[in-house]
Amino acid sequence: MGKIIAIANQKGGVGKTTTSVNLAASLGVLEKKVLLIDADPQANASSGLGIDVDSVEIGTYQILEHSNIPEDAIVTSSSPNVDIIPAHIDLVAIEIELVDKENREYMLKQALESIKDKYDYILIDCAPSLGLLTLNALTAADSVVIPIQCEYFALEGLGKLLNTIKSVQKIHNPNLDIEGLLLTMYDSRLRLSNQVVEEVQKHFNDMVFKTIIQRNVKLSEAPSFGESIIAFDATSKGATNYLSLAEEIIKKNSN
Template sequence: MAKIFCIANQKGGVGKTTTSVNLAAGLAKVGQRVLLVDLDPQGNATMGSGVDKRKLALSVYDVLLESASVQEAAVYAEKSGYHILGANRELAGAEVELVDLERRDQRLKEALAPVQGDYDFVLIDCPPSLSMLTLNGLCSAHGVIVPMQCEYFALEGLTDLVNTIKQVHANLNRDLKIIGLLRVMFDPRVTLQQQVSEQLKAHFGDKVFNAVIPRNVRLAEAPSYGLPGVVFDPSAKGSVAFVEFARELVDRISTM
């Protein structure tokens, strides 16, 4: 049975999509079967996996409105090594259309149920806002991986996210919990980042992953080539860190 994880943070620009595509590629590299679900209407995870969002015959929008199954809509991103359920601008309309529908927050969960045996991991790239799309992701997930920068404002955003997760856990999804916090865009030369990193470890303990993703130019360049950094330049520091993170996640899941 697949482990379903949301990559979520209510603060924008923290590297959610970079984390999603590189973790998916890293997990594929260590022999895991992966489905990446792009729940962001911008479709950045789709493009960053090497799939042209403008040419998608079917997308996550069709799956949420129940006009297609995950098997029909998911495509294999050959260079990246995993399947992706892509998104494009149509998905922005799903927000409005879902409001009046029954089981509107359970659509993704129900769609993923038939394919759970086909994958080891399902990763969901959530938009930054707490929208109906994010709620679908949180309702279908076993846990949340939170990428965060070690900066003061990131701590404030984390408080909001933890409260949201508690509410979803209490009312909609009893399985939901924080799997771990991933420190991204980390620069050890900045004293504040080291201080925030220590605060995180003091407060959240073993919920903070050991892997740390450094600030890395090659990771930033990779999306313009339509590839995860792990595939674009496997020897780059950021790519190596993501593969280490993938291994750590697999080990952590086996002991859960």
Template sequence: MGKIIAIANQKGGVGKTTTSVNLAASLGVLEKKVLLIDADPQANATSGLGISADDVETGTYQLLEHSVKAKDAVIKTTSPNLDLIPAHIDLVAIEIELVDKEKREYMFREALLGMEDQYDYILIDCAPSLGLLTLNALIAAHSVIIPIQCEYFALEGLGKLLSTIKSVQKIHNPQLDIEGMLFTMYDSRLRLSNQVVEEVRQHFSEMIFDTIVQRNIRLSEAPSYGESIINYDASSKGAVSYLNLAHEIISKDK
């Protein structure tokens, strides 16, 4: 049975989508069957894999509305073993539309029933908020990856995210686990980067991935070509980092 992993942090610009796309592509080249779900109305994971959000007719919005089955919302990508459920700007409206629905927090979980049998990993790229969309993803997931940017406000909001995860574990999804915290945009030359790593390690040593994603120009360039870093430049530092992360996750699950 496949594992559902949400990639979440309500802070924007911490590398959630970069991690979602490149981890998914890395797991794919390591011969795991992967489904990436774009659950962010900005649809950056969709465009980052070369699919125009404007062309999306069936995606996460319809999935959460339960107007389509998950298998009918899936599209193939050019990345090996990687499928996508894309997003569109329409997704912005879903939180308002779900507000008065019964079991509104469980829409994702219900929509994905049976999909775990089709994939080794299902990754959900969450929106930068702790709204109903992210809550749905956390309730559907087996675990969560928290990307942490190696910058000044890295720990800001982390407490709030962890308490949201705790309350999801307590009320909705006792099986939810923290897969790990992932340092992103690390620059070893900056004292600040090293201080952030040190500080987070002091507080959360057990939860941190060994892999650290360094600042890398190729990693920033890849989305503008609609490619994962694995397709764009497999020998770059960014590609090596995400392949290492994929290995770490796979070995954890053995």
């Protein structure tokens, strides 16, 4: 039975897509079968795994519309053991189109029923908003990873996201868990980075992943080559961090 993990935070630029792509690649390298679903109209997770976004004809939009089944949209990525359902800019329209549909929050959940058992992990890269797209992801997911940037406004908006998760648990998905809070863009030289880490660990102790994703030039270069950090530079700090995160998640889910 595959575990569905949404990677969500309504703040942009916190490392959601970086985490989605590189966690998927790391789980794949550790011999888990992974499906990455790009649920962000910017489609950065798709291009980050080498997909030509302009040529996508069947993707997340068609799956949410139920005009195609997920099997039609799955593409094999260049990353070992990683498949992807890519996104296209047309995904922007989905929020408006689903508004009048019955059970609109459950479109993704229903679509994934047929393929859930084919993967060890299904990761959903969410859009930086708390709209219908993210709501569909949270309703379909078993758990959520929340990336938090080690910067001044890190905790701003976190309360809002946690409240959204609570209301999704109450109304749509009582089984939704928090997989963990992931500290990203950490720079050990900055006092502020260290303060944010302390603050988050103090407030949320066990909910915080032990792995911290450090700032790493290679991490920001990899997507422009359409590669995960594992393919781009397996010896880099970024690769080590994401492999460590993947191991932490596998260990947590095998108990």
